[in-house]
Every structure is written in C-alpha cells, then in structure tokens.
Amino acid sequence: MSDIKEDRVFDATGLLCPMPVVKAAKEMKTLEGGQILKLVSTDRGSLADVPAWAEDTGNQLLEHSEGNGVFTFFVKKGEG
Amino acid sequence: MLQETEAGLVSAEGQVTEEAVRRIVREEVEAAFKKDPAKNKAAIIASKGTLDWAYPPLILAATSAALGMETVVFFTFYGLNIITKDFEKKLKIGPTGNPAMPMPMPMPQLLTVMPGMVPMATSMMKSKFKKKNVATIRELIEAAQESDVRLIACQMTMDVFGYEQSDFLDGVEFGGAAMFMSEARKAHTTIFI
Structure with missing residues (x-):
C-alpha cells in the first residue's frame, strides 16, 4: 500500500492501448500543478506507456506498483 | 592545476x-x-482505408496529442474513408491477399474470394476487438478531436473519388500536399501509414 494521498483517481481498468494514456491526459488537464492523479490500469502496456507519457508531459511519476494484473501509478502534475 | x-x-x-x-x-x-518547437509537433499521413489500417494513424494521433504534441493527420487516397460521415459502413477488412489474418479455420487463399467473406471477416474483427475492449474507430476519432488533433482531407483525392466536403465529419479541414509538407517540415515526428 502507498501512503501517497491522491487528489483524483482515474480508473482505466479494462481499457487497452492507447486509451489509458489518452484518457489520463484528459483527466490531468482538470488538475492543478502539484496535484496527484492515481491511475489504475489493467493494460500491461501501461507499464511502459505511463512513465513515457508522464516524462513527456512534464508530470512526475511518483510511484507505481503491480498486483494481480492491476497496475497503479501515482502521477504528480507538473507546475508548468 | x-x-x-x-x-x-x-x-x-x-x-x-x-x-x-x-x-x-x-x-x-x-x-x-x-x-525546440519541432519536438512538440507530429504530422501523420493516413493513406489506407480498411478497418485494420484505420487504427494505427488514429491511435498514434490520439496518443501524440496526449503526450502534448500538436498533431495533424492528413487523410489521402483510401484513407479518406476513415473520416467520412459513414466511416462505420466503409471500413471493412477481407482475408484475400492477407494470409496474416487469423481465421477461425485454415483456409486456402483461393476460397477467401467467396461471396460474404468481407462482411464475415469485418464482423469477426469487430467482435474480437469489442471482446478485448479495444477502442472503436469512433472513440478514437472523438478522442483525437477532443484533444485538438487536426484532421485534414486531401482535396485532390476527394475530387478523384467524387467526394464533397459535406461527406466528411464535422471539424475536418481540407488541404493539399503543400499544407501537409508545411506542417511536416516543422515536426520532428512524421509518419506515413
């Protein structure tokens, strides 16, 4: 379990590439800089895609974990 | 020292x-x-008009927008199918000439030309994608448009195939090779599909 406190949860369970990233990006737009999005996905591709997306968009991947085929990411929105 | x-x-x-x-x-x-602004721009050409080939340009366009890139997709030749109002009827797939396509049973290429094979293969692919919860073409187009991806129809091939501007989805722009190249020269990412 993580002790990071998220501001928003986006459940991308069941979605396949590219939708977890496409929809997470949309969700991220509604957050303020510094706020944290918790992204939950069952798409194995997310393991590579979410870090790439976070890095390219100036957001910070704080932590990710994996269990029972579920991938959980905490992404902090960049200030820019 | x-x-x-x-x-x-x-x-x-x-x-x-x-x-x-x-x-x-x-x-x-x-x-x-x-x-460098060019690293935040992508220019994609979609030239194919079958159901399977409609996916890659839309997936990459929606993703590149999600990665914060200004994205244009230029639809030319058969790729025009993808952004017409009745794209759902137009986008099909057939097994003829495509031995890579998975079929429910092994089938000699000669038999793939039988009547009914195209509708069968098309609905097979659609139901397989639906079962796996892959996004539909409609969802991908909507995701692209929501994130300001510019969809451009090639005017020259529209004229060749007899399309009117009113045949296309709302928000589609119209242009030619110069419009695409002018975007492409400002983009590090250019993809031809």
Missing part, C-alpha cells in the same frame, strides 16, 4: 579546458532541444 569557475574548468594560466568547452556545448544543445 584546474579551478572550477562559472564557465567550467579553467587552468592556472586562465585557459578554458577542452572539457569545459565540451560541457558548455552539451548544455547548450540540451537547452536548445528543450526549447
């Missing part, structure tokens, strides 16, 4: 060392790349 100064490593004689020059150049190149 080398001293650390603001400019880098300087020898006792006041000479800037090669290492310092290399570091300055590296930092300048990195800074310039960060500011």
